[in-house]
Amino acid sequence: MWPVQRLMEQLPAGADAALVVSTHNRRYLTGFPSSAGVVLVTRDSALFLTDFRYIEAARRVVKGMECVEYDSLSQTLSSLAGQHNLRCILTEDEGMSVAEYGRVSRMLPGVELRGGVLDGLLGTLRLVKSPEELAKIRQAQALTEYGFDHILPFIRPGRTEREVALELEFLIRRQGAEGVAFDFIVVSGANSSLPHGVPGDKVIENGDFVTMDFGARVDGWHSDMTRTVSVGGCSQEQRRVYDTVLKAQLAALSVLRAGLRCTDGDAAARSVIEQAGYGAYFGHATGHGVGVEIHEEPRLSPRSGEETLCAGSVVTVEPGIYLPGRFGVRIEDMASITENGCENLTKSPKELIVL
Ligand code: ZN
């Protein structure tokens, strides 16, 4: 069953339709990339409305929905609202701008636009990846690992962080990625203590840790991975920090399974880092969901409350230790949650690589 059909079935009483405008949710429902268009889901129809530029390709790609071409979205939408007798339409909160909301409400005078419901419905659907969706994430991860394998010989003293980031992006895109999953992080030496540092003109030197956080996009589905490598050998302290992060990462991976509280997934990694005395230097959550967005539900965070993992979710496991002004280490894999455990989707080695 296509996600849009599940959404159709789950429209709550009192709502006649759902209107999806955000790029990522539209793509999730249609499987089709476009800069324009909306998805309208009523109790008995699923429609993708788009314009002349996209309609031919959309009719070829979009499954389980009728593709409707519009000249004027306003006219098409209001006539559909009349035909289907739509009085209350659910709209997105996070994915819809104030301007879009204003435009839609002017297009549909007399129709109630109701927020606060649709994000939850879509979020629940997106939480569980179908086998086809998981296959896309696997493809994205395979391209990411291709990039990792091929960037290693490129990393040497004298290269800048920016050169490494660009080369990595080139490798992954040339190999077939639709795009990169996000702006890559490549940080070296003292910069590696910045969890989300931007690659710059810093030259990689002997003794540096180089942390690379990168991923690919395939048909709208993302991958996310981080590796820290050593250039020219490392100190005992660097080794100790690396080993601690790796131990924490393995500890979290070993407990993930359907039904686990997200806070316990986080705590599994965090307690290893705390016991080693580095608790103050692990300032972010252990992981996040990955799908049509690079960061989505569920979160492996101390702030995840009562939330539990469900089978079919894909989460990252990415503890780190960041010693300000000195160096940092992060190791990130993606795992697919199963009833009894998880499958690690990231196959690249995690033992410290010394280049
Ligand atoms: Zn990442």
Ligand code: ZN
């Ligand atoms: Zn991540």
